[in-house]
Amino acid sequence: MSIENDEPLSPAGRLFVQPATHQIINCALGLDQPLGFDAARTVVSNSLMIKHSRFSSILVTDDHGREHWRKIGLDIDRHIILRSDPVGEGDNDEAAVNDYLADLTVSSPLNTDKPLWEIHLLSAHKCVVMRIHHALGDGISLMSLMLTLTRKLDDPEQTPTIEPLVSSTRNRRELGALEKIIKVLKMIWYSLIYVFEFIMRGVWVKDGKTVIRGGEGVELWPRKLATVKFRLEDMKTVKNAVTKATINDVLFGVISLGLSKYLGNRSSNSLQEGLQITGVALVNLRPSPGLQDIKELMKKNAGSGSGWGNKVGIMLLPVYYHRNGSDPLDYLKRAKMMIDRKKLSMEAFLSHQIGYFVMKFFGPKVASLLNYRVVCNTSFTISNVVGPREEITIAGIPVTYMRTTSSSLSHAITMHMVSYSGQADMQILVAKDLIPEPENLAKCFEDALLEMKEASVRK
Template identity: 50%
Template sequence: MSVSPVSVSDEPLTPAGRLFLSPELDTIIHCIIRGKDPINIDAVKQTIESSLMLQHPRFCSLLMRDRNGNQYWKRTEVDLDRHVIVINSEDDSGAGGEDDDEAAVNQYVADLSVSTPLSTDKPLWETHLLMAHRCAVFRIHHALGDGISLMSILITCCRKIDDPEALPTMITKRDSGPKEGKWWDRLCSVLMMVCFTFVFVLEFVLRATWVSDRKTVISGGAGVELWPRKLATANCLPDSNPNEVCLLLNSDLSKTINDVFLAVVSSGISRYLDHRSQQGLQKGLRITAEAMVNLRKPPSLEDLTNFIKNNTLLRLGNQFGVVLIPIYCRKSGDDPLQYLKQAKKTVDQKKHSLEAPFTYKVGDLVMSWLGPKYASVLNYRIVCNTTFTISNVIGPQEQITLAGNPIAYIRVNTSSLPHALTMHMVSYAGRADIQLLVAKDIIPDPEFLAKCFEDALIEMKEAAIATAKC
């Protein structure tokens, strides 16, 4: 089955695309979609064939290189039979239950993350259909776009479960407009932004040179991206009482899901380090997470509708900055709400700075002026000098279907980095799953680490309920 593309001129590779295709940071995004019903292969192929994926140039172009070494995208025909890979496992009947299914899917994706690059003789994406586990694994090279743009493309293939003709609802950022208040309040806000930006940019420069985190039992380093991996899932909001979660989000301790996410990560990491370290958790330990912050406004429902009906181009690409998040570890037994207080303080400081736009611009300039070699060295050193990676992508807010199959969950992770631990959270229809991709020779028990995160959220909710009753 082939799809003929519209004839357009060749498109040069963007600086960010060149970075993600460099040997040091060759990055593939894995999106796991679990259906509630058995997979209909023909329906999936038909959905992809008629989807916006194959209308967008990035998904029907080959990666080419001219005689001068310059890379560019060249349009080609898409053979769906080469992109849709059906996995029929005779050993996995799916009769072992939900936990066995999840373990099998996680192991399959963990193996893909290290040893299975995408072939360059076809467009850089694939869909693996794990028939025994009712899962589709979308493999998309990071050079095609970042998490926000690729989630937008995926959403256009789906429909609401209660309205088969309607596109899912996505949360989009709204412009806050000029801040109101007295002139000295605005002046203080500007001064805070300048101070925080200076401090955070200085730390970024130091991390790119020689400053490194203290080594712990979860630290990675140069070459760890080649080590075998394991994948586990922390179900942080599987069936949570919305009122209990709102206590965390609407209190003075936190205001956003990022506050809660960072608090859960800090508490869970503290629990794990205290368990794994022979001398217990080191007092005053501070490690650093590398977080990716999207700088592009997510497309609205109107943008997606215009893309479908009017054949307008939906902009893809990579437009995000790197933010270094300090993680303050504490002994178990401390007030769990202290993690929320510290997380809110950290997130507020990052929001008042221009760290993310600065790091995006620096990376873009280094790539444009010095080339991918120096840009990849810069990013590689920052990864090696920090402890782990985190990201958070907001998914659809209601139950949706893909090829007529109701979706149970959406999970995302990427291929291996020099970090021994990477965490990617995706929220979907009231649940939030965190995928933990680990180097198994460094972190041999990711399932226990996932339970540390789950227990951390439960403890925070119980503490918030107890505080509200007082």
């Protein structure tokens, strides 16, 4: 089989096609009314998405076991799947769609005889589910590319915008020479500590046993999915209560308080105060491309393969169990302190370099095993992707929500949050034999934010 014109997968792309770390992103778009097959086909045919070579290439493996992308003729009809009848067992649209997505995360891989993406039209539930293999690109780039299928509700000729993820540099004072030296020393110190912890997680260090911790083989267990609904205005209110806090700080404060509430409800008093519960986050190491830069990245990809793909690192994000009674804002302050140190370090970059080194010299199976062990020895997965601020449409139909989840991992809890038009919905995917009622966990998170908001107003 000739591979002259084939494009090799990036190291992270090779990781995502290994059985132990196989990942598919499942994004659900709620609609004001059902989207028909012909309308969906027209939108996809005219989109920038299918002009990207990855979306018209199949995954092939050469004689040396190296994976490549091979360009083929694209048959769009094979990628659009119409489901006219109700799906799932839920008694409402949200529950039915969540049941459908939960099943997809465990038992429905994408066929490798066609490009690795699909669009499922759930007509009975006014929902579109986009399934995109993580090897095609990182989450932020795929979000930007996917949004080229949509238009602004108040300006149908324009594609939506994504708020920049970089913080403002206004009012940032210049550091003195001594402060710069101290900052560099802190960066080196934290980087050494966190990289050592990352390596130890891949070898033998693991979280303490709790009712929410998974482990080896849990990725094959049946799943349930629940939705946590946050108002961005509430998160901003809490953010403003602590100096220089961010929405990510608030999210981790909410997770810490919510998990503490849930564990307190399900566990005896034997849980140790301050017990560490460690999360895993994939960190995009490139600036967010944004919709305005998608075409440029595609040009780079066509020429050298350097413009697109996955360039991600891993960051370990611990939260801590505390019994009820403490100030809700204390959870935010602890989360902010932890995240500030993580930002100052080079943990994500160095974990990427470690993975690249292992991939290059030991191959994808060993690299996949290292990442699998890190997941097995921690307690949850977390991601947060910024979506469009304005309301959007697809084929002229208003989009009512945006939610995403991914293939199941050896975690009992996987959490993915996406913001859209003033709302932030977080999908909680759980191993249902360990967490049989994820709706209770979702309520713990929602109550945690409200308690933090009340404490912020009183402050």
